[in-house]
Amino acid sequence: MNPNQLENIIKEKYNQDTRVPNMDALWSSIAPELKKEKRRRALLWWWCGLALIIIVGASSILLKSHDGKIDPMIEKSSLVENEEKSTEPTITNVKDELVSTDNHNSVDNDARVNSEPVMSESFLTSQNQQVLASNFTPVASIQDRFFNTNETVVSIQDVTESVSHSIQRKARDLLWIENIEGFRIRPFLKDREALILPTAFANENVLLDNKSKIIFAHGLRFSLGYGLSRQSLGIQNGIGQSILNHRMSTERALDAIQAQLEYRWYMGKHWSIASGLQLDVITVETVHQFENSSIVELQDTTATVTNSSGETYAIVENVSAVETVNTRKTRYNYYTSLSIPLTLRYRHGFGKWSTELGIGVSTSIWSKNTGFIQNEDNSEYPLNQDEDMLFKSRWYYQGAVELGLSYKMRTDLNWHIGLKSQIGLNNLGTSSNPISQKFNLFNLQSGVDYRF
Amino acid sequence: MTDSQLIKAILRGEAKAQKALFEKHTPGLFQVSLRYSKNEMDAEDVLQDAWMKIFKGLSAYREEGKLFAWMKKIVVHTALRKKERAWFKNESTRIHDIRHPKVDPNAIQDMTADEILGYVLNLPEGYKQVFKLFVIDGFSHKEIGELLNIEASTSRAKLTHARKWMRETIMNANKLYAHES
Structure with missing residues (x-):
C-alpha cells in the first residue's frame, strides 16, 4: 500500500x-450571545455618533464663543489695541499699513503716528531710569523680515500664552512698533517691557527659528475589539515631534504617560473604525531665553538698533537710557488631556506584514496646571493667579492621518510601528485669531499587541 | 436556501437565517472540531466559539462559494487557540497514549475510525497537526503556516516526517502482527 492510498x-x-x-443545546448557548452582540454593535454606533456630536458640537460652541471675544491676556497687555479695537488689523491691512509706512512722507502715516497716545508713553527700566520712546520709525527691512521669511504661521501651540503668536498677533506686534504701544513679555518682564522688544526682535535666530518639541511618550495601550482574534492587549512607546512656532522659548517634555482604551469595529477584511478614550499626562519644561544679540547705540537721545547681521532696523529718538536684557526663566507646566478619537482605518496585508492607513478626528479636553516658575538664579518666581493662568482647561480638536506597519510574529503576537501626523485646532488663540493651530509633524509609535 | 442567500438574510438581521446556517453546517464543522479537540465536549465548546466568530465575521466574508472552507478555517483556528490557552494554563491536552493497534495492514480497510485515529493520534505533536491539516482537512502549506505560525517550508518538512513516521509505524505493526501470529 503506498502512502497516498493510506492517506x-x-x-x-x-x-x-x-x-x-x-x-x-449548542444553539441555545449561541443564540443569547448573538443577541448580546447585536446590542453591542448598536451601542458602538451610538458611541461613534456621540463622539461625532461632541466633536461637531464643541467645535461650533468654540467658534461661537470666540466671536468678537477678546483674549484677556491680549486685553491686558495691549493698551493701544484696546483703543483701536475697531480698527484691529488683519494680515492684509497690516501689510498695507506697513507698505504705507515705507514712505515716511506719507500723510496718513504721519497723521496716525502723531495721533498715537503712547507717543509720550514712558517706561521704567529695572534701574528705574525713564526711557522715553518716540518716533520709533520702522524701516523697510522690518517688513521684509517678517513677511518674506520662511517662518511658518501654521504651527502655533500657545503653551506659554505670552510668547506665542499667530500671524495676526505678529502683525499687531508690527503695528506696535509703529505705535510704540508696548510689548509685554508677561508675566516675567513686566518692568522691562519697553526694552525687551527691540532686543528680542533684533535676534533673528530666536525669532525666526521654528522651535520644535520632542515628546517621548511611554505608556500602555489597551485595545479591545471583537471578531476573529480582534481582542488585543498592547504596550507601546512613542516618540513625537511637534513643530511649534514659539518665540523666544524652547520647551521639552520631561515625562509623559499615555494610556489608550480603544474599541475597534471591523467592517470586513480591510476596513475598521476605532474609537475610545486616550489619556495623556505630560510635564513640559518651557525655557524663555531672551538674548541680546542686537546692538543698541545711544547717541545723545537717539538709539540705533542693529541686528546681528549689522542691519539697522530701528531708530528710536528721545531715549534717555538703554538697558539690554539677557534673562532666562523656566516654567514647568503639567498637562492632562482626555481625548475621544474616531478613526477610520484601511488595512492591507502582505503575508505576515500588513499596512494600515487611517484618517480620523478627535476632540480633547486639555487642562494645564502651572507648577512653578524659576528665575535664572533658580529662585522661584511668584505666581500670580490671574496672569500666570495657574489652571485652565481647553477644548482641542484634531484631524489625524496615520500610516502603520505591522508584522505578525505569531498569530497572537503582533508588532507594529506607526506614524501619525496631526493638525489640530484649539481655542488658545487671540481675539483676532480665535483658534490657534497646532501641527504635529509626526508621532512615531511602536509596540506589540497580544491578541487573545 | 443557498449559503449566499442565507448570508444576505443574516446580514439583513434575520435571526432565522442564522439558525438555518447553523443547522446546515454544524454537523460538518463538528467533525472538523473533533479532529482538533480532545473530546466531544471540548469540540462543542470550540464550535460554540467558532460560530460566534463566524456570525460576527460574516460581513467580512467575500469569497463566494467557499463558505465551508472559510468556516472550517475559523473552527481550526479556534481549536488551536484554545489548545494554546490550555497549554498556558498548564492544562493537559495530551491525548492519552494509544498503543499502536496490532492489525494486519492488509486489513486496514476494515479498520474502524478509532483504529485509524490511533495511528494519527500517536504521531508526535508537531507532526500531527500538520498531518491532519494537510491530509484530512486539505489546507495548503501556506494556510497551515498561518494557522500554526510556522513557515510553509516547515509545514512541508513536518508533513514529510509525519508520513515517514506513519509508514514506519505501520510497518512495525505489521512485523509485530506477523511475529505474534
Missing part, C-alpha cells in the same frame, strides 16, 4: 465519523 483511507475513515453534537 486516502485515513481521510475516508475520518469522514465516516458520524458523531453529531447536541444541536439544540
Whole structure:
C-alpha cells in the first residue's frame, strides 16, 4: 500500500465519523450571545455618533464663543489695541499699513503716528531710569523680515500664552512698533517691557527659528475589539515631534504617560473604525531665553538698533537710557488631556506584514496646571493667579492621518510601528485669531499587541 | 436556501437565517472540531466559539462559494487557540497514549475510525497537526503556516516526517502482527 492510498483511507475513515453534537443545546448557548452582540454593535454606533456630536458640537460652541471675544491676556497687555479695537488689523491691512509706512512722507502715516497716545508713553527700566520712546520709525527691512521669511504661521501651540503668536498677533506686534504701544513679555518682564522688544526682535535666530518639541511618550495601550482574534492587549512607546512656532522659548517634555482604551469595529477584511478614550499626562519644561544679540547705540537721545547681521532696523529718538536684557526663566507646566478619537482605518496585508492607513478626528479636553516658575538664579518666581493662568482647561480638536506597519510574529503576537501626523485646532488663540493651530509633524509609535 | 442567500438574510438581521446556517453546517464543522479537540465536549465548546466568530465575521466574508472552507478555517483556528490557552494554563491536552493497534495492514480497510485515529493520534505533536491539516482537512502549506505560525517550508518538512513516521509505524505493526501470529 503506498502512502497516498493510506492517506486516502485515513481521510475516508475520518469522514465516516458520524458523531453529531447536541444541536439544540449548542444553539441555545449561541443564540443569547448573538443577541448580546447585536446590542453591542448598536451601542458602538451610538458611541461613534456621540463622539461625532461632541466633536461637531464643541467645535461650533468654540467658534461661537470666540466671536468678537477678546483674549484677556491680549486685553491686558495691549493698551493701544484696546483703543483701536475697531480698527484691529488683519494680515492684509497690516501689510498695507506697513507698505504705507515705507514712505515716511506719507500723510496718513504721519497723521496716525502723531495721533498715537503712547507717543509720550514712558517706561521704567529695572534701574528705574525713564526711557522715553518716540518716533520709533520702522524701516523697510522690518517688513521684509517678517513677511518674506520662511517662518511658518501654521504651527502655533500657545503653551506659554505670552510668547506665542499667530500671524495676526505678529502683525499687531508690527503695528506696535509703529505705535510704540508696548510689548509685554508677561508675566516675567513686566518692568522691562519697553526694552525687551527691540532686543528680542533684533535676534533673528530666536525669532525666526521654528522651535520644535520632542515628546517621548511611554505608556500602555489597551485595545479591545471583537471578531476573529480582534481582542488585543498592547504596550507601546512613542516618540513625537511637534513643530511649534514659539518665540523666544524652547520647551521639552520631561515625562509623559499615555494610556489608550480603544474599541475597534471591523467592517470586513480591510476596513475598521476605532474609537475610545486616550489619556495623556505630560510635564513640559518651557525655557524663555531672551538674548541680546542686537546692538543698541545711544547717541545723545537717539538709539540705533542693529541686528546681528549689522542691519539697522530701528531708530528710536528721545531715549534717555538703554538697558539690554539677557534673562532666562523656566516654567514647568503639567498637562492632562482626555481625548475621544474616531478613526477610520484601511488595512492591507502582505503575508505576515500588513499596512494600515487611517484618517480620523478627535476632540480633547486639555487642562494645564502651572507648577512653578524659576528665575535664572533658580529662585522661584511668584505666581500670580490671574496672569500666570495657574489652571485652565481647553477644548482641542484634531484631524489625524496615520500610516502603520505591522508584522505578525505569531498569530497572537503582533508588532507594529506607526506614524501619525496631526493638525489640530484649539481655542488658545487671540481675539483676532480665535483658534490657534497646532501641527504635529509626526508621532512615531511602536509596540506589540497580544491578541487573545 | 443557498449559503449566499442565507448570508444576505443574516446580514439583513434575520435571526432565522442564522439558525438555518447553523443547522446546515454544524454537523460538518463538528467533525472538523473533533479532529482538533480532545473530546466531544471540548469540540462543542470550540464550535460554540467558532460560530460566534463566524456570525460576527460574516460581513467580512467575500469569497463566494467557499463558505465551508472559510468556516472550517475559523473552527481550526479556534481549536488551536484554545489548545494554546490550555497549554498556558498548564492544562493537559495530551491525548492519552494509544498503543499502536496490532492489525494486519492488509486489513486496514476494515479498520474502524478509532483504529485509524490511533495511528494519527500517536504521531508526535508537531507532526500531527500538520498531518491532519494537510491530509484530512486539505489546507495548503501556506494556510497551515498561518494557522500554526510556522513557515510553509516547515509545514512541508513536518508533513514529510509525519508520513515517514506513519509508514514506519505501520510497518512495525505489521512485523509485530506477523511475529505474534
